[in-house]
Structures are given as C-alpha cells and as structure tokens.
Amino acid sequence: MFFERIVREDVAFADGLPLAKIAVIGAGPSGLATVIALMRRCHCPFEAWIVDAQDAPGAFGDGPAGGALTAEPARDLSVLPDRPDDFARWLKENFLSNGAVAALRGPQDLHVPRSVFRDYVMARFGEALALRRDVRIRTIRGTVRHIGRRNDGVYVGFLDGENAVFDHVFVATGFGIAQREAASWRDAAAVAERLSHEENPAPLTLVGNGPRLAAILLDLRMRGFTGAIHVAAAAGRLPQPHSRGYDGMVFGEPPASRSLRDAFRYIRRECSSAEARRGGQWQTVVDAASDRLSVVWRNLPQAERNHYRRHLLRLHRHFSVRIAGDIHRRLAGEFEAGRTRFVPPHDPKSADGNTVDCREVPAARALAGLLGCDVATLSVDDHGHLLSHDAPLSGLSVVGAVASGLRPGPFTFAETVRQAYRSVLAAPLSRPARVSRG
Numbered sequence: 472m473f474f475e476r477i478v479r480e481d482v483a484f485a486d487g488l489p490l491a492k493i494a495v496i497g498a499g500p501s502g503l504a505t506v507i508a509l510m511r512r513c514h515c516p517f518e519a520w521i522v523d524a525q526d527a528p529g530a531f532g533d534g535p536a537g538g539a540l541t542a543e544p545a546r547d548l549s550v551l552p553d554r555p556d557d558f559a560r561w562l563k564e565n566f567l568s569n570g571a572v573a574a575l576r577g578p579q580d581l582h583v584p585r586s587v588f589r590d591y592v593m594a595r596f597g598e599a600l601a602l603r604r605d606v607r608i609r610t611i612r613g614t615v616r617h618i619g620r621r622n623d624g625v626y627v628g629f630l631d632g633e634n635a636v637f638d639h640v641f642v643a644t645g646f647g648i649a650q651r652e653a654a655s656w657r658d659a660a661a662v663a664e665r666l667s668h669e670e671n672p673a674p675l676t677l678v679g680n681g682p683r684l685a686a687i688l689l690d691l692r693m694r695g696f697t698g699a700i701h702v703a704a705a706a707g708r709l710p711q712p713h714s715r716g717y718d719g720m721v722f723g724e725p726p727a728s729r730s731l732r733d734a735f736r737y738i739r740r741e742c743s744s745a746e747a748r749r750g751g752q753w754q755t756v757v758d759a760a761s762d763r764l765s766v767v768w769r770n771l772p773q774a775e776r777n778h779y780r781r782h783l784l785r786l787h788r789h790f791s792v793r794i795a796g797d798i799h800r801r802l803a804g805e806f807e808a809g810r811t812r813f814v815p816p817h818d819p820k821s822a823d824g825n826t827v828d829c830r831e832v833p834a835a836r837a838l839a840g841l842l843g844c845d846v847a848t849l850s851v852d853d854h855g856h857l858l859s860h861d862a863p864l865s866g867l868s869v870v871g872a873v874a875s876g877l878r879p880g881p882f883t884f885a886e887t888v889r890q891a892y893r894s895v896l897a898a899p900l901s902r903p904a905r906v907s908r909g
C-alpha cells in the first residue's frame with residue numbers, strides 16, 4: 472500500500488476526544504461527494520482515508536476523459552443538495568459572467584467538459600476542508616481485496632497484505648477495477664493508433680452502450696481516426712438522449728400486483744402511449760417510474776430484487792442514464808455516415824486485440840467478492856446501509872454506481888449526492904467507538 476498524500480497534518484483535536492476513523496473506498500465522483508458530505512455533516516473530529524486502486528481524487532477530469540462533456544446538464548450536477556443550482560452558479564461566476572455564452576443560454580443548460588466539473592467539485596472539497604480544523608484526509612493508493620466485520624470495527628484488507636480497521640466504511644467502487652474508465656480510454660487510443668498504421672486494418676470494436684462509449688467513439692473521430700468502428704452494444708442500442716423537459720404527463724392506472732415484471736410491462740406501455748401523444752416523452756415516464764420503484768423497493772422480497780438485478784437493471788440503467796442531445800445527434804450521424812455500425816454483442820475478453828471494453832456495469836458482484844458473500848443476499852436500504860439477508864451490516868454504507876447494482880438507482884448525480892448525505896447522516900459517527908491516531 473502506498474501512502475500517497477496527507478491533507479493537513481496540523482489537525483487540532485480536542486484533548487482526549489476520540490478521532491473517528493473512516494474509509495471511503497473509491498475516489499470517483501461518488502467517493503468525492505461522500506467525503507464532502509462527511510466534512511459538511513459529520514460534526515465529530517475524524518480522519519478519512521480516500522482509498523483508490525489507481526485513480527487520484529478527480530482523475531475522471533484528466534486527459535481526454537476530461538475533455539468529454541458531462542452527460543447531465545449543469546443544473547443537475549450540484550455537489551450540495553441544499554443548493555441544487557450551485558454548479559450552475561459557480562459556472563456563471565467563474566466562466567460566464569458578462570460572457571456571450573451567458574447571453575445565449577443559461578449556464579444551467581450547459582453540458583461542460585468534465586475537467587470543469589472536476590474543478591468545481593475539488594473547489595467545494597477544498598472549501599469544506601478549510602472550515603474543518605478537526606479533520607484529516609489521507610488519499611491512499613491501494614487495491615481493497617477484503618472487507619469484513621470485527622468487534623472493534625470494519626476491517627479492510629489490501630492487495631499487498633496490509634490492513635486497517637475503521638469505525639465506518641463507505642464503499643463507492645462504482646464500476647469496479649475491471650471496468651475502470653481510464654483503461655477504456657487508454658486501450659481505445661492504443662488500438663486506434665496501431666490500426667492507423669496497418670495497410671488493411673480490421674475494424675476497431677467498442678463494447679458498450681452508455682456515455683463512456685459515446686465519448687470515446689466521438690473522441691477517436693475528433694482525433695482523426697478514420698477506420699471502421701464496430702459497436703457491440705446490447706440489443707444494438709445507442710445511449711439515449713435527455714428529453715426536452717417536463718411535459719405535464721398523466722399516467723394510466725399502475726398494475727395492482729407487486730411483480731416487477733408487471734411493473735416493467737406497464738412502463739413500456741406508458742412509454743409507447745407517451746411517444747404517441749403530441750409532446751409526450753418516454754423519458755418522463757421512466758423518471759416517474761424510477762422514483763416510484765425506489766419507494767416500492769423496500770417492500771419487495773429479495774427474490775424479486777435479484778430478478779431485477781439479473782434481468783432488468785441493465786435495461787433500466789440504459790434508459791435512465793442519458794447523454795446530451797448534441798452528443799446523441801453526432802453519434803447518430805456517425806451511424807448514418809456508414810463508417811460506424813452495430814455488430815452483435817460479445818464478451819470483450821474473448822475477442823481479438825482490436826476490441827475495447829467501454830461497458831459501465833455496476834460492480835455489485837465485485838463488492839460481494841470483497842465481502843466474501845453471495846451477491847444474491849445483498850441489498851441497500853434508503854439510507855445507503857448495506858444489508859445482508861435484509862439485516863444491516865453495521866459500519867458499512869454503499870454510495871453511487873455500485874449501489875445501483877443492488878437497488879434501482881442512483882442513476883443521476885443529484886441522486887448520488889442525496890444518497891451520500893443520507894448515508895453520512897445515518898452513519899453512527901457522532902460518538903466514535905474507538906480511539907485511534909492513524
């Protein structure tokens with residue numbers, strides 16, 4: 472394990488006051504949102520370790536990935552749930568004041584480069600830390616191999632054999648190590664570079680159907696790759712665009728049964744009738760249904776939840792995670808031009824060396840592997856507590872994309888932020904159980 476960085480060594484702790492020791496595993500957007508929530512809402516002194524196998528906090532804004540546009544508009548990207556317009560305001564104050572862009576379009580509608588979003592998140596991170604003299608943050612590069620409960624807290628074991636015990640662990644491992652985004656960008660660039668030098672190059676194949684696939688494909692074209700691109704997307708679907716906004720839709724009577732299958736049939740029907748109506752949009756139906764499903768979820772038997780995870784989650788994610796309209800149009804144009812076409816889905820690992828994995832599958836199985844249990848026994852409650860056989864695993868919360876592998880959502884950044892705050896408020900950290908000085 473490599474201790475990379477300690478932010479603030481000069482922490483002023485009240486004499487004799489125990490220091491809560493917290494781990495946030497994963498330094499992606501969800502991990503960062505959780506640490507900001509901790510600094511703003513956890514009022515006891517604490518030390519938090521931000522642990523990531525590879526990425527430094529904010530790395531999603533680095534390199535070409537940082538040039539790709541956020542999938543959501545600025546209005547949905549506030550890291551402060553009590554100020555939903557915070558990112559749009561920050562953009563206006565820092566980039567757009569008196570500028571031509573502000574005159575054309577409100578900042579809340581903009582999809583900005585992810586490096587700009589990253590700068591905003593890191594700015595709010597720094598501000599929250601500046602207000603806490605009693606907080607120490609460690610960013611640590613280390614691959615977590617095992618998480619387990621012990622009498623004195625939650626045990627985290629690392630790949631290199633080291634371990635540490637925490638009062639509370641927030642798991643924000645997203646798409647897991649096997650599907651790290653940085654690897655997709657790196658591999659795509661390397662394959663494109665190699666094929667560009669071949670005389671009769673084979674097509675470059677991208678596997679996936681979400682924002683990552685869209686961003687990488689368009690980036691390859693922007694950088695001048697002119698070869699054939701095959702897209703192996705589940706059911707040959709492009710990532711879906713956002714709608715034009717709320718259209719005041721009225722829904723039909725939902726099914727009386729608690730079967731998920733019936734619920735999804737109902738949603739399909741409602742989507743078709745929405746599309747048939749003038750001004751109607753399927754996106755409104757899916758969003759309303761997702762809100763309703765998270766309420767119904769807590770009463771669903773585990774067997775139904777597992778059915779959702781195995782058979783419906785991917786479809787649900789596909790229609791809930793959306794990209795900017797402009798990006799969708801450019802992507803559709805690629806297919807119309809004929810240089811890019813769909814091929815049947817296949818496993819990227821079993822393919823030739825010209826295939827790049829761009830999938831974004833929440834790593835619920837990997838989480839079960841860390842806990843040494845069967846994923847079919849796991850669930851997440853409304854407060855982000857991890858449950859096994861419906862009983863909370865004390866000291867463990869799950870936040871962000873990985874949680875969406877175990878319950879419907881969060882699929883949007885605003886939901887991730889809300890979940891991070893709920894998890895922090897529900898974690899019993901006000902009176903830490905142990906005295907620990909790192």
Ligand SMILES: Cc1cc2nc3c(=O)[nH]c(=O)nc-3n(C[C@H](O)[C@H](O)[C@H](O)COP(=O)(O)OP(=O)(O)OC[C@H]3O[C@@H](n4cnc5c(N)ncnc54)[C@H](O)[C@@H]3O)c2cc1C
Nearest residue numbers: 497499500501524542543615644645646683686871872884
């Ligand atoms: C072009 C593009 C635009 C996007 N726009 C948006 C948007 O507008 N809104 C939005 O919400 N999302 C957006 N996303 C997705 C977003 O970047 C995040 O990937 C996603 O939200 C999931 O975040 P996360 O923090 O939960 O997980 P990840 O981003 O997957 O981060 C998880 C981290 O955990 C680490 N990790 C995993 N397992 C371990 C382990 N065992 N030990 C140690 N570390 C581990 C990984 O290295 C990784 O850094 C976009 C993605 C792309 C490609």
